[in-house]
Amino acid sequence: MKLLFLACLEPKTGNHTTAERIRSHIESAGHTCELHHAEEFQSSSDLANLLSQNIQFDGALAIHLFKAGRLLLDIQVPFGIVFGGTDVNEDVKVEKRRAVMENVLLKARFAVAFTEKMKQEAMLYLHSQSSKTYVQPQGIETDISEDFDWTEFLQSAEWHSENPQNVLVIIGPKIDPVLTDAVEAVVRRTAGVFLAQERRQPELHAAMKRCFALVNSSISEGMSAAILEAMDLGLPVLARNIPGNTAIVQNEVTGLVYSSPQEFVHQSQRLLSDHQLRARVIRNGKVYVVKHHSVKQERETYQRLVNMLH
CATH class of the missing domain: 3.40.50.2000 (Glycogen Phosphorylase B;)
Structure with a gap:
């Protein structure tokens, strides 16, 4: 299966690291996962038009309901979504953004929250379905450089x-x-x-x-x-x-x-x-x-x- 994966990919940030780790999980199962910076696209129609001119994806995944998930609303393949902190902490305070995120959750096959509290807040503020939202904390591995000069x-x-x-x-x-x-x-x-x-x-x-x-x-x-x-x-x-x-x-x-x-x-x-x-x-x-x-x-x-x- 070939998947499109959207995330905020500013270099050397936690978002980038998380996206790369999730991509490695998906590809280790034999899938192809094409990772793109959400800022490459201006709107959901922009992304849909681009996909229609290229090799068809079988599905999609995004981190952050508003920043990246909104871009998936017009595509014709199933998708999943991963909550970001700003989704339930900040963007829910803005009515237009909240409406967009609710639409993303409605259309998503599944959603992933890092904590049970984040899942509960999504149910409260975004009316997300409990059965559709899974709690999966971030997996952590550390790697220490031997030649770093402090x-x-x-x-x-x-x-x-x-x-x-x-x-x-x-x-x-x-x-x-x-x-x-x-x-x-x-x-x-x-x-x-x-x-x-x-x-x-x-x-x-x-x-x-x-x-x-x-x-x-x-x-x-x-x-x-x-x-x-x-x-x-x-x-x-x-x-x-x-x-x-x-x-x-x-x-x-x-x-x-x-x-x-x-x-x-x-x-x-x-x-x-x-x-x-x-x-x-x-x-x-x-x-x-x-x-x-x-x-x-x-x-x-x-x-x-x-x-x-x-």
């Missing part, structure tokens, strides 16, 4: 006088220009904080492995692969108290949760001073990832669901 970050950063060894490194691509400008402005006037370009995943994992902790400060998440990767690498996690994070981080069990800058400082200081706490969340985080985020289970789920597109 010294460039340490040499480029300074810290406040209390503890010059403490450095916050922010790594990632510049996707949102407005947000990027705001972050860069803050970093320029803040000692000890360093911005770094995106890295290949093995290099990123090597950098994470050499850090004291991973911080997730997102205000909206579906399921943070960075958090799960940190747990797998044996790195303690400090995560903002939002639904997408607390679905995978249990405070003082698999990580530490904070709701304000003051609480972040408090939790960070606890992690620095309480070695038993640090050891416990590292141990429990690793156990959690191994138990609930198996790549093998993820592969079997997507291979089974793709068969529903026949």
Whole structure:
């Protein structure tokens, strides 16, 4: 079976990594899966017209109901859809987008949510059918580069006088220009904080492995692969108290949760001073990832669901 797969494919992002992993699951079952960046197409009719002029696909798959799923509404083949965090966290707040996403769910053969909470929110806000939506957490595998040099970050950063060894490194691509400008402005006037370009995943994992902790400060998440990767690498996690994070981080069990800058400082200081706490969340985080985020289970789920597109 030949499948069209649409996703947001900005280089070296979590979305790209997730899409590539799912594609590998599908192709390992003997299918052909052609991955395309959703931004290649302007509308559903644009995609439908393009497909009509090329080799026929047997089915399609997309990550994000609005960003990519809307492009599948006019195609003449069955498709499945994978929820993204912005679907149930942000896009449902916009009436026109919510209507589009409801239409996508109505036409999809199946939908995949990363967590049970995400499935429940989709049922509540998008009227999705429970029997059509499957819960499959992201599968996690980490790969550490052996030749990654971390010294460039340490040499480029300074810290406040209390503890010059403490450095916050922010790594990632510049996707949102407005947000990027705001972050860069803050970093320029803040000692000890360093911005770094995106890295290949093995290099990123090597950098994470050499850090004291991973911080997730997102205000909206579906399921943070960075958090799960940190747990797998044996790195303690400090995560903002939002639904997408607390679905995978249990405070003082698999990580530490904070709701304000003051609480972040408090939790960070606890992690620095309480070695038993640090050891416990590292141990429990690793156990959690191994138990609930198996790549093998993820592969079997997507291979089974793709068969529903026949």
